[in-house]
Amino acid sequence: MAVCVGIIGKDNSPKFFTCLNPAEELNFQYKVLSALDVVEEKLNCGSKGATDLRELYLGMLYTLETHKIYGYVTNTKIKFIIVVDSTNMALRDNEIRSMFRKIHSEYADIVCNPFYIPGEPICSKSFTGSIKNIMTGTV
Amino acid sequence: MMQSNINPNATDFPTELCAKPQALVGISGLDILNNAIHKSIWDTFSSNRRVERAPVVFKLIGNAHEFPVVKPKRSSYDWYIPKGILKKNWLHKHLFEIPAVTVIFYDLDWSDPQWNEKMIECASRVQSMRAALEGRACKLTVVLIQNSLPLPAGEDALAAERAVALCSSCELNSQSLFVLPHGDHLQGYAVRLETAFYEFAQTYYHNEAKHVKSHKDHLNKNSHQYLFVRHQFKLGILYELKQDIHSSHKHYTHAYNNLLEIRIVDTNALEIRTIAGFINYKLCRLLFALNLPRDAISQFKSHIDRFKSRLGFQELSFEHYAWLSKQYSVFGDIFDEAVKLGLPAVQTQHPGLYYQQGAHYATMRKKSCQELCSSVTTYPQPDPLEGAIHMEFFGQRPWRPGKISAEPPDPHLESNGIQAMQFLERQVNHSNLIIALYGLAITQYKTYRCPRTRRHLVLQMADEYYDSKDYGKALTLYTHMLWDFRSEKWWSILSQILEKAIRCAYLTANIQDYVLLAIEFLGTDVCVSLDEKRRVYENLIRILKKQIPFGNTKLPQDILQGAIILWQPVFTEKSLSFSLDMGNIVSCIATKGRFMKTAYEVDQNVTIEVYIRSTCPFPLTFSKVSVTVNTQGYSSEFAVTNLENISLSFHKDEVKRFLVVFMADSNDINKEIQIGSINLLLGNPQECCLDLKYTSLNETNGNHIELTHFKYSLDKLDFDNIQLLPKATVVPRESKLRVEFDHEDPALLGEWYKIKVGVVNEEMFGITDLKIEVGLEEEIADVEISLRPEPSHTREGIVLTNVDTLEHGEELDSFFFIRSSLVCKFNLQVKLAYTLNREKPVFSSKTEIVALSVVEPFEVSTKYLSLLMNEIDKFYVGEEFGVMKYLMFTSPWSIIIEDTSFEYTNPLRPAEKAYNSQLVEKTFNTGEIGAEIHLAACDKSCEHNLTIGQYSIRWRRKNGYTTSTNLHITGLSCDWIPLGIKLRVPAHGFVRTPMILSYLIENRSTDLIQLEVSMEASEAFMFAGYKQFVISILPKSVRTLQYNLNPLIAGNVAYPKLSLKLPENAVEDKVPSIIDQEELNLLIQRSLSTHIYVMPQAKGQPKLPTVISPKKIMFVS
Missing domain, CATH: 3.40.50 (Rossmann fold)
Incomplete structure (x- = not known):
């Protein structure tokens, strides 16, 4: 079960942000921002090295005492960030990976939605619901 | 004390x-x-x-x-x-x-x-x-x-x-x-x-x-656990002194492990923690020195994990946090030291992380201090901490030194000691410690390219400054951080910072920052409660009225009091005015400005549209809206003009359109004008006014601007989709003069071609100082322009006229001439410049282009003919020939030939007494050919083609000017042969009437020539004379052979054929003959006519031509 999911646009502005405990949202935003530093560094290095272009999952970005932060970047440089409690041992790399894939497909759906303008923050209720389900692992 | x-x-x-x-x-x-x-x-x-x-x-x-x-x-x-x-x-x-x-x-x-x-x-x-x-x-x-x-x-x-x-x-x-x-x-x-x-x-x-x-052998595990640690630590130090760091590391590890074996009780917790910190420090440092950074980090982590939860006395938890903070910051120090000695660090593992944790624990220490120590106001007597400096061992409580037994300590003494510690902790300036650690961490994060994490730390540092009541520094840090969050659109974070920053601005009575932040605060992107916005809005209005704003009621009373004291002197000045640059902030008022066209003529009004949108939830009223227009070198400000029906008061999400109209300056022709800024004036100048300056007029940095069209917009004025046009050019006004050109295109090569320029003034006003300039668009050396049909020697454009005035509707005609000596096409540029006579004279100009092509009037070709009118391919010295000149008229105009003449060049000479042009005053139309022939002869042989001479034709088109065309005519090569032959014969003969045929054979050489002459018989003639004989021709002399012919048949009949042959013996004897048979045959072919018209016998006694009249034939031998 993830505690926070963030979707960051290619201009590094937040497009979507949700966390289980809304009171902590601001703190999580700071954490996700810090994670973006790592993402950017990885993307910069990745362009030089012979990394697999099809691999979008960046793995664990960094750990805090309380949380672990994972990242995923689409080809259009949309970044997905998942924050997991560090005490949570149930979520392994593979589970995180599949969570990211689900989020990616949800994101692809919302972009296809003609009422959504790409680049605007996402405020669709059904999208929020789907992401929450992915976070809690109920799908 | x-x-x-x-x-x-x-x-x-x-x-x-x-x-x-x-x-x-x-x-x-x-x-x-x-x-x-x-x-x-x-x-x-x-x-x-x-x-x-x-x-x-x-x-x-x-x-x-x-x-x-x-x-x-x-x-x-x-x-x-x-x-x-x-x-x-x-x-x-x-x-x-x-x-x-x-x-x-x-x-x-x-x-x-x-x-x-x-x-x-x-x-x-x-x-x-x-x-x-x-x-x-x-x-x-x-x-x-x-x-x-x-x-x-x-x-x-x-x-x-x-x-x-x-x-x-x-x-x-x-x-x-x-x-x-x-x-x-x-x-x-x-x-x-x-x-x-x-x-x-x-x-x-x-x-x-x-x-x-x-000593080791003497120790036992039960009572000497401390000594095991002590001895191993001593060994570590001694080996370090010996510079044997491997052994040293081994002994420190032993010491650390021995230490962990000691049971921790309340009485020794502090001591064990302290010593563990020391040994860990030594261990980590040595591990870095041994180039084992991973081991150092894992040692440190396990060390922290082991001791993190050992809080010790609840009442002294700040001590534990202080210890943790110290552990982290010291580890950061040794890590940093190792990095400076060349250890590579990475973004996810660098000293900054430890400094950050150190700062984190320092904050915890502060919090725990605030919780525990706030009630302690007195220092206990007698001093329980007496002699702390002279303690024998590290990490022991001064009030019970050296107690290792687990017996319960004296509770009174214990509580006194704790009270003393708490009292001392209260004296510590925690914020300084925390800020220093943040400072170190920020530097590290900057080095390891973590701008966002660094920003977060700066904000935490600012929070700490705020906590320590250093509002000025906190405000500076907050305002510096705003920009990045703004550009990355993290609105919720931005809102939080703004809230804090505005509070700092209030507490420091920084009016300029306060109003600037307030204007951003009221924007729609800032997500704070409406009540909070209302409070800020009311404060903003109060400031505009020079009243002290109200502070947040949540703030403690004493702090508010202090702020009000600071605010009071701010308003003592008579009038306050601030110029605020809104370019960098996300203001609650958005503006867009654009020109209506990309180019404005100089006498037109330049119109700028200004759109203003307020996202402030409360009404805002401006006192003035103006636009600064930048031109090269200066800028000028224009106020909006359409204020009659639009108020300058804005409600939430209201968009209004204003117009700025001004006349472009004629000095700015062909220069760019630019919207420099849009200025809104808030408040009134007598009290307090804010000049909001919107300079940055670039497009919003949205991802897909084109997609905002799909955004549902309630406004009639779709603010988001207004395209900006911040630049325009001032261009000269468009002229309303009508210019007509009258001429007969194409022009002919070499002629003076006349062009008539007709100007009609169709402007609303009269014009003065009309100047018409004519020039070539591109310079061509072979084209001349002149005012008269004669060369003018000016290469540049010429000025046709300088008319003082030309009233409305008046016409003006003028002429000019051009002449081209090259067949080409070119453009003439006619520039009209004048001043329009209106209330404010306006300089105006107009440029017209006339496309012209130049063609040849005629083509000249020549043919060369023998006297028998056969074409020849060679001249012979002394032999006359005809020069036939053809003029092929190709121009679309009919052309009158006035005269032609020919001047021969040496060695050619005319074979006629006088030159009479045969084309004089003839008119030719397109496609017609005129020809004339003149006889000439050549005096010298020449191997290459000779120049015959110059052919001059004077011509004009109808109503045109006489043009003279001169051409050089090239002929054929010229040979010399020693023989010449001529036939002298009457123009025609009559049947049965005798006539004399004489052949004149000339020897032009200095040698004797012998030839065999034979005359073939012919059915059409009876003739008398030598039929076959050999003649000798002396050098430079002429021999005449005469035959008396009596024609028998009427019609065009062939003469008896004369043939000349070299004597047979001559071919054998004189090998290098001066003439050969081939040449002889050619000579006969070209010089002798072969036929003659013979008329039927005349009736009666017609007078015969003299050549025919009977004559005595003489033979010269």
Whole structure:
């Protein structure tokens, strides 16, 4: 079960942000921002090295005492960030990976939605619901 | 005060622990105050210690120095119960007080005259030093400072002998005696001595370590657990002094593990934690030195994990956090040190992380201090912390030193001690500590490219400044961080910062920042409660009325009071005005400005549309809206013009459109004008006004601007989709003159071509100073322009007219001429410049282009004919020929030939008396050909084609100007042959009427020519004369052959054929004949006509032409 999911646009502005405990949202935003530093560094290095272009999952970005932060970047440089409690041992790399894939497909759906303008923050209720389900692992 | 003698930061590491252990070498016998030589020796040893020098540290020992007393040897540990783990003085003693090697310097040359006396003095010094070091295994050495350079070893017998004597009298090993020649190369000698000392020191420390180890057997696990730790730690230090870091690391590890085996109870918790911190510090540092950074980090992490939860006394939890913070920051220090020595660090693992954690725990410490210590206001009496500095062991409570038994401590004493600690903790300035740690972390994060994390830390630092009531610094940091979050659109974070920043601005009475932040705060992107916005809005309005704004009621009363005192002087000035740059903030008022066109004519009004949208939830009223327009070199401000029906008051999400109209300056023609800024004036100038300046007019940095069209917009004015046009050009006004050109295109080559320019003034006003300039669009050298049909010698454009005035509707005609000597196409540029006579004279201009092509009027070709009108391909000297000139008229215009003439060039000459043009005053139309023929002859042979001469044609088109065309005509080559032949014959004959045919054969050479002449018979004639004979023609003479012909048939009949042959013998004899048969045949062919018209017999007695009239034929032989 993830505690926070963030979707960051290619201009590094937040497009979507949700966390289980809304009171902590601001703190999580700071954490996700810090994670973006790592993402950017990885993307910069990745362009030089012979990394697999099809691999979008960046793995664990960094750990805090309380949380672990994972990242995923689409080809259009949309970044997905998942924050997991560090005490949570149930979520392994593979589970995180599949969570990211689900989020990616949800994101692809919302972009296809003609009422959504790409680049605007996402405020669709059904999208929020789907992401929450992915976070809690109920799908 | 009593507490002043207590170290406020009990968690600080002792300096001797952090110092890099180096072998201690005591130096005595140097009088550095009075003796210059001694001073220089001391300096050489003690200063300029670079890495490559031996790891020793020198200590100057005076004569009366007292070393620490040696403790009595303990024979058995059986009854010894240690009172603590690590004695406070031990480290200092071994690092800085007990030298491993003591060096006694003494001035003594081998050849010193008072050798014996001095030797004895030296020995006594050694003895007294030995006595001072009684009980220590310290190595004693003597260094003799000598003036003379030493001889090579073995050569100086005196030296060897005296050295032995000195050694024995000092009771020293001969290896312990050194000589230091004082002179050149002092540094080199010093380095060598130093190395020797270092070796001694290593032996010393090794032995010391052995000594410590030897205790191990006497210890037992139950009562001497502390000693296990102590001894291993000592071994670690001693090996470090010996620079054996591998062994050192081993012993520290043992020490740490032994420490962990000790059961932690309340009484020893602090001590164990403190010592664990020390050992861990040493361990990590050594691991970095051993280039095992991963091990260092994992050691540190396990260390922290082990002790993190051991809070100890709840009442002293701040102490635990202080310890944690210290652990982190110190680890950060050693990590950073390792990085500076070349260890590569990465973004996810660098010293900044540890500084950040250190800061985090420092904050925890502060919080816990605030919770626990706020009630403590008095320092307990008697001072429970008395003697804390002189404690024997590290990490023990001063009120119960050396207590290791688990018996419950005296509760009263305990609570007094805790109260004292809490009281002292209250005195600590936590914010400074936290800010310092954040500062270190920020630097590291910057180095490791984590801009966002760094920003977060800066914000935390700002929070800390705020907490410590340094609102000014906090405000600076907040405002600096705003920009990045704004550009990345993290609105919720931005809102939080804004809220804090605006509070700081309020508390520091920084009016400019306050209003700027307020304007951003009221925007729609800032997500704070409406009540909060209302409060800020009301404050903004109050400021505009020069009233002190209200502070947040949640703030403590005393702070608000302080802020109000600061605010009061702000409004004492008569009027306040601020210019605020809105370009960088996300304001609650958005503006867009654009020109209506990309180009404005100079007499037109320039219109700028200004759109203003307010996202402030409360109404805002401006007192003025204006636009600054930048032109090259200056800028000017224009106020909006359509204020009659639009109010300057805005409600939420209202968009209004304003117009700015002004006249472009004629000085700015062809220059760019630009919307510099849109200025909104808030408040009134008498009280307080804000000039909001919107300079940055670039497009919003949205991802897909084109997609915003799909956004549902309630506004009639779709603000988001208004395209900006911030630049326009001032262009000259478009002229309304009508210009017509009257001419007959195409022009002909070489003629003066007349063009009529007709100008009609269709402007609304009269014009003056009309100037018409004609020029070629591109310069062509072969085209001339002139006012009259004659060359004008000006290459540049010519000015046609300068008319003073031309009233409305008036017309003006003017002419000009061009002439081209090249067949081409070109454009003429006609520029009209004038001043329009309106209330404000306007300079105006117009440019017209006339496309012209030039064609040839006719083409000239020539043909050359023999006298028989046959075309020839060669001239012969002396033979006449006809030059036939054809003029092929190709132009679309009919052309009148006025005259033609021909001038022959040598060696050609006319074969006619006078030249009569045969084309005079003839008119030709397109496609017609005119021809004329004239006879000419050539006097000289020539192998290449000869130039016949110049053909001049004077012509004009109808109503045109006479043009003269001159052409050079090239003919054929010219040969010379020795023979010429002519036939003289009547124009026609009559049947049965005799006529005379004479052949004139000319010998042009200087040789005799013999020819065989034969005359073939013909059915049409009877003739009389030689039928076949040989003639000889003398040089330069003419021979005439005459035949009397009597035509028998009427019609065009052939003559009897004359043939000339070279005599047969001549072919054989004279091999190089001057003429050959071929040429003869050609000559006959071209010179002799073959037919004649014979008329039927005339009736009656017609008068016969003279040639036919009977004549006596004479033969000249």
